[in-house]
Amino acid sequence: MANMAQAIRMALHYGETNLGVTDVFGEDVGPPLGGVFTVTQGLKTAWNSPLDERGIIGAAIGLALAGDRCVAEIQFCDYIFNTIDLLKLAGLQCWISNGQWNVPMTVMTPVGSGIRGSIYHSHSFDATMTHIPGWKIVMPSTPIDAYGLMISCLKDPNPTMFLKPKALLRVRGKEQIPGEPPLTPEGEKMLKEMIDAPLGDRSKWQPRWPEELSDFTVKIGSARLACEGKDITVVSYGRTLPLCEQAAYKLHDEEGLSIEVLDLRSLWPYDWEMISESIRKTRRVLFVNEDTEVTNFGEHLLRRVVEDEELFYCLEARPRLLAGAFVPGIGLADPIEMASVPQLTSILKTIREVLADKA
């Protein structure tokens, strides 16, 4: 019953043991802390870098160009914005060299709201990142997907961006990651004792990694059918995905509605086939994410829907996007944060609106 932080940690361990990962680095990534969200505790290749985001991304590019396989962390995505041109540089190395160079690196960074992180620990990055060609971009909402997507990232010959929804990093999974202890309270306790660093002095601590961890992968570009339904398609990812699932269950149980929820989990490339097939079935669609609503990635998906002749003319309601308010940041006070990004109530409200809409 690993949580997402543990799942990513196990995937990174598998990577450094079996997939040639040479470096997992960033601010406070190495011992003693092992990452501000504990994602890198106990990894033998984890080390602390200077507090220098541009240096971190530049170093990752150089390591990748030299043929090493690294995972670089930016502690919060709020601090990745000053590396945008280097992210662009990583994404264009193959293209500008006409295929000579590739950059097999992974960058991971916590994103989104949900921990009352105020303006500089709550931002989203999916809208900005999906504007940068040459990268593959993933964002899991479950521990098992986090494991499988990280393994896929570590195998990919291109730069990969692993967005960690920070609000979900402590949420435990319902599916067993191949090799992890049983999904029981005892198994959960066992895993914690094996791979979570103790509080206090950690100088003598060594993790005991599950021995049966495997090459389990989630293919980049494949969405997940989180909830099957027939009345409306709701496409989401990251923090808002479990909220969409909750909404689907609530509307089913209380109002008899049938909501299909797709977990996109891979933003680039994305699973257009699953999205379009679902829309053809339900004839209504709502995209939900928490990045700011102007030039939002969901707007791109909306464009695909309305430009696809078959999809557009099969719609029985206006396609909609529910996203974060276009404000400079997420304010700290609870009512401000709740009003700035989609919550269960706003998701429920919008689903009902789409269902009530007459084409």
Added chain:
Amino acid sequence: MKQSPKSKTKFKLDKGLLVRIHDLMVKTRMLEERLVRMYKLNDGYFWIGGPGEEAFNIPLGLQIKKGEGKDYDYLHLKYRSSGVLLTMGADPMDTIRQMKNTATDPYSCGRSFVNHQSIRSWNVIPITSPIGVEFATSIGTGLSQRRHGGEGITIVVGGDAGTAEGEFASTLIWAARPGFELPMLIIVTNNNWGISTTAASQHGEKWISDRGKAFGMRTLTINGNDVEESYFAIKESMEYVRTERKPVLLEALVSRLYGHSSASGANFISDEEDPLVTFETNLERAGVLGREEMNAIREKYFAEMLELSKKVREEPMPDPSAIYDYTYFGQKGRYW
């Protein structure tokens, strides 16, 4: 801060090497001047290059451990480094192809400006237009080569104006982490200009190399317009980095003979020292080469580059259908 041309009647380098360096300097200059002419003849949209840096770049190119992989030198060069690459054996026709943005341009297939080379088989990282980013990426190859060991080193070259970018400070910090020093030759070719802005108006430090002293690294500032001073400073620095696996910050004072780029006219700047003229004067004084011999070399390369610039007009332009190719490794055609 520039130094006066040095008058010499004796050289320490042997005659054969001096003749070779001269040949490569002339070849580089003739290539760059051909590129400027191509721009003015509308045979290319933009020119940027390195005439004025030959006395430093050729000695650098001669001493690079050329090859692919960590056992060889990684090169994070800039758009004024044509002399380095010609010295390593690059075909001038390929740079002319990049100037003309033809499909035959082996560096970028018509996608990038001239002198933005990329040669994986020689560890030449794609050269970029934004200044300073090469400092950031050099950290990574430096880290990799530190771990790998051997004699291969990371060489990064930036300009004086680019040292104002944060990446330059990043490189100094990352290269000098206690116990984790990186085998890097960090070079700043200081031409005293950032497009139209003088270095003196922006830099309070006396020498850029002084910034390395704060990190405990070996530093030096040299006259990059002097072939021998450049050659021996590079040699000594490389030997130190290769064996000690620690960084050196080398600042070379050089000229910028045709301004920043075609954006500033690409006209010859007569009040800058021409290192080729200085070198030829000294070669003649020392009896290494005669004026007629040197003129003949110049005429030979002038004709050669002219011929190449005519030939390139016959080569195909990129196919528009190829715009998506290699957005991802090994991928061709539209990918979404």
